Amino acid sequence: MKKPALLWLNISIFSMTFLVSVIGAPLYLALNGLSTSLVVALLALFVWSGMSITGGYHRLWSHRTYDTHPVVRVIYALGGALSLQNSALHWASDHREHHKHVDHIDKDPYSISRGFWFAHMGWMLREYQAHRYNDYSNVADLQKDPIVMWQHKHYLALTLLMNIGVPLLIGVLTGQVWGALLFAGFVRIFLGHHTTFFINSLAHTWGKRPYTERNTARDNGVLAFLTFGEGYHNFHHIFAGDYRNGIRWYQFDPTKWLIASLAWFGLARNLKRTNKYLIEKARLEMMWLRAQEKRASFSDVLEHEYKVLIDSLRELNSRRRAWIAAKSDAINDMAQVKELKAQYKSLKRNFRQEKRQFRRQLMSAA
Ligand SMILES: [Zn+2]
Numbered sequence: 001m002k003k004p005a006l007l008w009l010n011i012s013i014f015s016m017t018f019l020v021s022v023i024g025a026p027l028y029l030a031l032n033g034l035s036t037s038l039v040v041a042l043l044a045l046f047v048w049s050g051m052s053i054t055g056g057y058h059r060l061w062s063h064r065t066y067d068t069h070p071v072v073r074v075i076y077a078l079g080g081a082l083s084l085q086n087s088a089l090h091w092a093s094d095h096r097e098h099h100k101h102v103d104h105i106d107k108d109p110y111s112i113s114r115g116f117w118f119a120h121m122g123w124m125l126r127e128y129q130a131h132r133y134n135d136y137s138n139v140a141d142l143q144k145d146p147i148v149m150w151q152h153k154h155y156l157a158l159t160l161l162m163n164i165g166v167p168l169l170i171g172v173l174t175g176q177v178w179g180a181l182l183f184a185g186f187v188r189i190f191l192g193h194h195t196t197f198f199i200n201s202l203a204h205t206w207g208k209r210p211y212t213e214r215n216t217a218r219d220n221g222v223l224a225f226l227t228f229g230e231g232y233h234n235f236h237h238i239f240a241g242d243y244r245n246g247i248r249w250y251q252f253d254p255t256k257w258l259i260a261s262l263a264w265f266g267l268a269r270n271l272k273r274t275n276k277y278l279i280e281k282a283r284l285e286m287m288w289l290r291a292q293e294k295r296a297s298f299s300d301v302l303e304h305e306y307k308v309l310i311d312s313l314r315e316l317n318s319r320r321r322a323w324i325a326a327k328s329d330a331i332n333d334m335a336q337v338k339e340l341k342a343q344y345k346s347l348k349r350n351f352r353q354e355k356r357q358f359r360r361q362l363m364s365a366a
Pocket residue numbers: 098199200204217233237
């Protein structure tokens with residue numbers, strides 16, 4: 001089958017941000033060092049763009065897990081343009097397909113079934129999804145949000161303004177134009193891209209599955225740290241309607257804290273949580289499933305040992321017969337009889353030991 005056409009715009013963006021980051025940044029550091037203002041600018045824009053994806057594109061628009069004030073939505077729309085990950089409308093449309101058809105080889109836009117690289121960024125390098133580029137029927141609800149549509153319509157202008165205009169402004173204000181373009185622009189985009197892409201690649205391969213094994217999504221604290229809480233992906237895939245991803249108090253989920261804080265200030269409402277008994281039921285089901293698997297493999301071991309015992313009992317019987325027969329046969333000398341007797345006795349000792357062990361295992365299994 002012929003491969004879909006290459007998407008040169010995406011390829012150029014990814015290679016440029018990569019090359020400028022890995023070549024330009026060390027060069028700049030060697031020549032100028034890194035000022036505090038550049039570190040602050042990088043971090044601030046990284047957080048703004050990153051949390052606009054997690055709190056805005058993902059938990060607000062893709063999954064409708066809460067409602068929020070138009071001012072917050074505008075901040076998300078601008079931060080989303082800053083993240084350079086397409087419009088919220090397009091992003092949410094892809095993401096809803098991902099949830100609906102997770103792991104399906106064709107229907108999941110970034111299916112891990114096509115490999116780590118495909119899920120990470122390969123899916124964006126060719127026109128794999130061309131058939132649904134302009135089909136926004138799965139985000140009809142979002143088309144009623146004027147802020148989403150405003151961002152979608154002016155996406156190009158907004159993304160240029162945010163990714164060139166804002167770093168340039170920071171550069172002029174701090175007197176470090178090249179440094180700001182480099183760190184608040186290129187390096188920040190590069191880091192933001194790959195940490196987000198990890199959710200489609202790493203969070204579907206690396207980590208635990210405490211809630212469900214019906215899909216490849218994993219819970220992973222390290223990823224959660226890098227992605228504002230999105231690393232609890234196993235929970236997210238089974239309870240996508242929950243505004244939280246990390247539900248335990250010790251799980252790192254700043255996006256959840258952001259949404260809860262917005263609600264506290266009256267800027268968000270209708271925060272959706274999954275019934276905790278349903279969550280507990282999912283956990284119990286997984287524990288039961290694992291216990292059954294363990295029990296099945298344990299009973300396989302016991303069955304094998306039982307067969308070994310029966311076989312050695314047979315062997316014991318035939319050895320005994322051989323010994324008795326040799327003893328009653330006057331032709332055989334005593335040395336041979338003694339040898340056969342010794343063999344029989346040692347086998348018997350072994351058998352007794354094995355039987356004791358088998359009995360102990362049976363007791364512990366009961
Ligand atoms: Zn996923």
